Amino acid sequence: MLTLTLNKSLRRIFALLVLCMGLGFATSSVYAADEKSSQEQARSMTGDADLWRDIKAGKAGYSTYKGVDAGVLVNVAGNEGKELRNTYLKPVFAFAFVGVFAAFLVFYFVNGPATLSKGFSGKLVFRWSKADLWIHWILAISCLVLMLTGLVIMLGRHFIAPYVGDGIWAATIAFSKFSHDWSGPIFMVSWLVCVIKWMPLQTIKLYDLKWFLVVGGYINFGPFKGKHPDSGFANAGEKMWFWSLTIFGFCISVTGVMLVFPMLDLPRIWSMLALLIHGVSAVVIVAFTIVHIWMATVLSEGGMECMVSGYCDENWASQHHNLWYDEIKANGTLKYKE
Template sequence: MFIKSLRSLFVMLVIPLVLSMGLGLSASAMAADDQSSQQQAVQTSDADLWRAVKAGESGYTVAKGVETGVLINVVGNEGEIVRNQYLTPVMGITVVGVFAAFLFFYLVNGPSKLSKGFSGKMVLRWSKADLWIHWVMATSCLALIFTGLNIMLGKHVLQPYIGEGLWAALIYGSKTIHDWVGPIFIVSWLLCVVKWMPMQTFKMYDLKWFLVVGGYVNFGPFKGQHPDSGFANAGEKLWFWSLTLFGLFIAASGLMLVLPGLDLPREASMAALLIHSISAVIIIAFTIVHIWMATVLSEGGMECMVSGYCDENWAVQHHNVWYDEMRDSNSIVYKD
């Protein structure tokens, strides 16, 4: 009887204990499953969040301004890739390639000599105002070119070979000069366009100028050919209209980049930067050509932009239409 009572007591104690353990294990399993589900949901939510951020989707922020809700701007990143991987190498190739091409041409061809030599009679070609406009624009343009090249190419060409302190000063100085010289170039560029545009109309005889390379070739079938040309030859007209168009692009995009009050969206800023860089590449190429043509390739050409006068034989050989018009109208002004 006593043993039977012990068995009953044991059953009464063990069964609740077993049930309690079973319920506890079930509850723990359910809690673990719930926690795992929550963690998975959080991970999925984080992945979706960052996927949206990387895609450039806009979120919410209390900050005020343009695109403050966008954490990563896709267009900006893609524009930076285009600038660094394509435009920067193209700019370097343009500078080296165009300069090398004209150096090779000069070494093979030599300068374009005056067929009748210098006459000693100097004819007025440019006024004092023209000279001031030209040299202010030329100086500011060269300053922008050299500082712009340092900004674009300096980290590849100079930075690895100079100290960090010197590089910091150099890049800061380039950026400062670039920003402050820009308005000077814009004003002089605008005066140049307004004052010189009437002389830059293309004529039918300009086509022959291109066909015979302006008469600058000293060998082969082009040797000795001096095509007709007005006040500006066809090459100068091409340079003028390129400067007019891409100078406008450079001026507008440059103002967009440096004026803080505009508060432009990132897409507009990147578009301005790319337009600025592409236009700069074209202007740099034409500037190198212009300098070569005006200095070493054209005998007597540089004197025009120094004193404003050109030798009469130079005028007859390189700008005969203009010279004939002045002669026929009796408006030639000689230097005393």
């Protein structure tokens, strides 16, 4: 009887041990599975983080489309270029338009125009041919159209779009883009003709430095008053304008072609670089164009007549371009308007 009771107790203890071992194995299996799942999830999250980090850094991946930069989801250069354009280029462009114009307006009211010290002589001297006038005005008009439409394209959303309806703004920006694109080729052709034809007249001379030192004789007060520096056919200011137009006109023409023709299929970094160079070149040309217009019109008595008729007053020639005037008198090429 005692033996039977002992055997039953041993069997129960053994069963209990087996049960405990089974529960232990089951628990450890569940824990191992959970740990494996957690590790796989962690690896997946780490992989996703690395993937998105690479994407945001502009790293190329695989794409079935084989175009330029097709495997790049995030254009880093484009984002950085857009930031530069919005943060720096737009304010500078606005200043080139408004600030330079306002500065010369203030200068005009304070200083007044550079008048002819001997007044008008009534004798008109030949200066520009009909071909020169045509080149000048075609270039000038196309340049002004590009300036105004470029202003709308770059800054219109800030000073036009908020104050007009969506329909008016859509029509305005579409017309500006169309006019900008089609004025470009006219500008480029006239620019090229201008550079080739007028470059021999724009060589830098030593006396041009003095022109800058006395501000071209345009100051009507202080120690600069009445100073009329030596100048050839083109004065130092006109030469600076010409070479600025030559250099930045080339930049704006090349980058304009890159931006207008999408079939070139350029890398995105090239397109953004072209956009930034185009904008910087536009800022320089806009600023110099405004200066040129002021200097040639309201700040220079008798200056506008030259580019309207091709003739200038004899006293204007002797005051503003004395070396050229003395030269044509000496070599017999001085020609008066009949």
